[in-house]
Amino acid sequence: MSRVRRRPSFTTVMLVVGLLFLYLPMVVLVVYSFNASRLVTVWAGFSTQWYAELFRDRQILSAVWTSLKIAFFSASMAVCLGTVAAFVMTRYGNFRGKTALSSMVTAPLVMPEVITGLSLLLLFVQMAQLIGWPADRGMATIWIAHTTFCSAYVAVVVAARLREVDRSIEEAAMDLGSPPVKTFFFVTLPVITPALAAGWLLAFTLSLDDLVIASFVSGPGANTLPMVVFSSVRMGVSPTINALATLIILAVSLATLLAWYLMRRGEAKRQMLLQQTDSA
Amino acid sequence: MMPSRIAGFVKRMQLGKRAVIAFPLVWLTLFFLLPFALVLKISLSESAIAIPPYGPLMEYADQTLHVFLNLGNYLFLLSDSLYVAAYWGSIKTAFISTTVCLLIGYPMAYAMAQAPGRWQLILLLLVMLPSWTSFLIRIYAWMGILSNSGLINNLLIGVGLIESPLRMMNTQFAVVIGIVYAYLPFMVLPLYAHLTRLDNALLEAASDLGSRKFNTFLKVTLPLSMGGIMAGSMLVFIPAVGEFVIPELLGGPNTLMIGKVLWEEFFLNRDWPVASALAMVMLLLLLIPIVWFHRYQSRELEE
Numbered sequence: 075m076s077r078v079r080r081r082p083s084f085t086t087v088m089l090v091v092g093l094l095f096l097y098l099p100m101v102v103l104v105v106y107s108f109n110a111s112r113l114v115t116v117w118a119g120f121s122t123q124w125y126a127e128l129f130r131d132r133q134i135l136s137a138v139w140t141s142l143k144i145a146f147f148s149a150s151m152a153v154c155l156g157t158v159a160a161f162v163m164t165r166y167g168n169f170r171g172k173t174a175l176s177s178m179v180t181a182p183l184v185m186p187e188v189i190t191g192l193s194l195l196l197l198f199v200q201m202a203q204l205i206g207w208p209a210d211r212g213m214a215t216i217w218i219a220h221t222t223f224c225s226a227y228v229a230v231v232v233a234a235r236l237r238e239v240d241r242s243i244e245e246a247a248m249d250l251g252s253p254p255v256k257t258f259f260f261v262t263l264p265v266i267t268p269a270l271a272a273g274w275l276l277a278f279t280l281s282l283d284d285l286v287i288a289s290f291v292s293g294p295g296a297n298t299l300p301m302v303v304f305s306s307v308r309m310g311v312s313p314t315i316n317a318l319a320t321l322i323i324l325a326v327s328l329a330t331l332l333a334w335y336l337m338r339r340g341e342a343k344r345q346m347l348l349q350q351t352d353s354a
Numbered sequence: 355m356m357p358s359r360i361a362g363f364v365k366r367m368q369l370g371k372r373a374v375i376a377f378p379l380v381w382l383t384l385f386f387l388l389p390f391a392l393v394l395k396i397s398l399s400e401s402a403i404a405i406p407p408y409g410p411l412m413e414y415a416d417q418t419l420h421v422f423l424n425l426g427n428y429l430f431l432l433s434d435s436l437y438v439a440a441y442w443g444s445i446k447t448a449f450i451s452t453t454v455c456l457l458i459g460y461p462m463a464y465a466m467a468q469a470p471g472r473w474q475l476i477l478l479l480l481v482m483l484p485s486w487t488s489f490l491i492r493i494y495a496w497m498g499i500l501s502n503s504g505l506i507n508n509l510l511i512g513v514g515l516i517e518s519p520l521r522m523m524n525t526q527f528a529v530v531i532g533i534v535y536a537y538l539p540f541m542v543l544p545l546y547a548h549l550t551r552l553d554n555a556l557l558e559a560a561s562d563l564g565s566r567k568f569n570t571f572l573k574v575t576l577p578l579s580m581g582g583i584m585a586g587s588m589l590v591f592i593p594a595v596g597e598f599v600i601p602e603l604l605g606g607p608n609t610l611m612i613g614k615v616l617w618e619e620f621f622l623n624r625d626w627p628v629a630s631a632l633a634m635v636m637l638l639l640l641l642i643p644i645v646w647f648h649r650y651q652s653r654e655l656e657e
Contacts, residue, residue: 085468088461089477095458096484096538099495102505106498113503159378166371171379178382180651184588184644186596188613189633192620193389196630199406200392222385225378230651254367279486286598290620300490307494307603311501319491326487330479337475 100323107316124317131314134302141282141299144213148220149277153270155221156228156277161258163229164236182226191290194219198291211293219291220284224277231276235269236262268340275329390637397630400424408626427631437632440610441639447526447601447611448594451533455541455590456583458534463545463582464575467552478546485539493532493603500528500604524606532600537593541586548582549575581650588647592640612636 107125111118128134159179163172182190198208198215208215239262247257263270285300292298306312400409400422413420431437466477484492499505500522507519522528552575560570598613605611612632620629 083465085461085465088458089465092458092462092538092542093480095535096481099492099499099535100484100487102499103491103495155378155381158374159382162375162378166375169371169375171375174387175375175379175382176652177648178386179378180648181644182386183651184592184647186593186613186636186640188596188598188616189393189637192616192629192633193393194385196392196396196626197385197389203406218385222382225381229378230654234654254370283489285490286617300488303488303490303494304599307490307497311494311498315491315494319488319494322491323487326483330483330486334475334479 100319103316103319104323107313107320109313109316112313124313125321128314128317128321133297134299134314134318137297137299137302140213140296144216144220144288144296144298145278145281148217148224148281149274151217151221152224152228152277152281153274156225156273157232157266157270159225159229160233160236161262164233179226179229182223183230185223187284187286188290190223191219191287194222194287195290210295211291212295215291215293216288216296216298219287220277220281223287224280227276227280228273231273232266232269235266239265275333279326393630393633396627397427397634398423398425399627400426401625401627406626407624424627427627428635430628431631431635436610437612437615440612440615441635443610444595444597444612445639447529447533447609448591448597451530451537451594452541452587452591454530454534455538456587459538459541459545459586460583463542463549466542466546467549474550481539481542481546485536489536490599492536493600496528496532496535496604497523500531523604524609526605526609528604529601529609529611532604533590533594533597536600537590540589544585544589545579545582548579552578581653584646585650588643588650592643592647595640596636 106117108120108122109117110121110123159175162169163176163179166172194215195211198211202208243265244257244261247261248254252261283300284298285304288298289301289304292301303315303318306315395411396408399411401407402409409422409424411422413422462481466474466481469477497504501507502519502521502523504523506522507516510516511519556574556578557570560574561567565573596613596616597611598617601609601611601614602617605614616629616632616636619625619632
């Protein structure tokens with residue numbers, strides 16, 4: 075019996091090469107975060123001293139807290155705004171202002187950050203002159219900026235889900251006399267909850283990650299984590315930043331693993347239910 | 355009695371519907387559209403030593419309304435070769451990076467779409483995961499890899515292939531690597547979405563009719579995935595043109611890009627009107643790609 079081994083196709087090879095390209099730099103960061111030497115390029119034995127240094131760095135710790143707060147509130151507001159936008163786009167047919175709305179929902183996805191940041195700063199400056207608010211730029215202005223660009227991503231994720239959902243359930247509820255608001259909260263919302271969760275997480279990571287827009291619209295009061303990291307990285311490679319990077323990669327990987335597990339379990343459950351209904 | 359109650363109900367529904375539409379429409383108009391009008395306004399004003407650092411556009415004095423439209427900022431952009439070079443550099447770098455992304459991303463997305471079902475989700479998560487970690491830190495990773503005393507040079511010298519380190523940091527090459535690395539997932543994702551929707555029956559039909567594999571790819575797969583190619587390319591090209599972080603960290607004095615010039619004009623020179631004019635011209639250059647992307651995306655959004 076001869077075993078025929080299929081030669082891996084060109085595309086499979088490219089997929090492996092592409093994934094290596096994506097992951098090797100991150101592996102390098104993680105490995106060198108445990109390097110004893112301050113020189114990032116010379117290996118001088120295993121050490122966890124940079125983690126200790128990271129947790130003593132008050133500036134970084136307070137920036138982490140600021141960023142987490144902004145990301146939490148931005149993601150929450152972006153989910154509200156993005157979901158309503160997606161609902162209006164997919165369920166309301168044609169209405170006045172639809173083209174304007176759909177342009178304003180998709181444009182932030184590709185708009186260069188320097189333009190978004192500059193334009194929002196000019197708005198806040200003008201508003202401060204006209205109505206006296208915001209007198210100080212800081213967390214509130216970053217929150218508005220992040221909510222605005224994150225809501226576009228949420229809208230895309232939620233709209234994709236809304237298109238898949240079977241509309242006949244919503245129509246049945248309406249036919250039975252359920253008012254639109256009630257139908258939305260008790261029929262539509264439960265089916266799109268996974269998309270809302272995905273949209274929230276996406277908005278959260280986008281907000282946590284943004285440097286350029288936050289730099290424009292922030293004042294002296296609020297330093298986000300990317301702003302602190304950027305000013306440190308500009309000076310060159312530093313092992314403390316490697317330690318921080320490792321923790322971020324770890325957190326994101328765990329969250330992804332959890333999401334994968336939940337999705338797989340959901341899929342398995344659905345399969346089981348299908349089998350049961352088949353045999354019944 | 356009845357008809358009027360129904361009319362009232364319909365009216366209330368209409369009102370509620372309008373309120374629902376108004377929420378995102380007003381927010382986005384206020385915080386996305388209006389700011390662009392302000393950028394246009396300030397690009398036409400004169401730079402001044404004041405807070406905020408620009409002059410007024412209109413003044414009312416002696417019963418006459420004076421309107422100042424200062425085109426000087428735009429003429430200044432044209433007269434200084436630095437700005438023209440920066441726009442050209444941005445577009446060139448973004449174009450090269452987009453092409454490289456497409457050449458790597460297309461086969462990746464193809465392989466993902468052909469993979470067995472239970473693998474697809476895992477591969478998708480693997481491609482997306484890097485983009486959920488910090489952008490800044492992923493660019494930073496390349497600083498340690500590409501620098502003169504970095505990983506690649508150490509490796510090559512260690513093996514004995516080269517004597518002195520290759521200069522890779524602060525070059526165009528480094529900027530392209532950075533952009534490709536950061537934006538590759540955004541290329542793969544829409545391509546994958548299109549390629550999974552591809553009907554296998556079409557490919558089988560082509561093969562049954564005697565079409566060779568490569569020919570089928572050219573005549574069937576490629577045209578059907580054109581939407582994904584366009585969307586992915588725009589998702590890479592447009593932000594790459596305005597990129598600031600990558601040229602700042604990986605680029606050098608020879609890699610002029612407009613995002614970085616705008617940043618410096620704004621934060622270092624504090625010349626808000628010139629920065630605004632730079633933004634307006636960049637927006638004008640990107641208008642066609644943005645409209646293209648919007649057409650594709652709204653089709654996706656509305657069925």
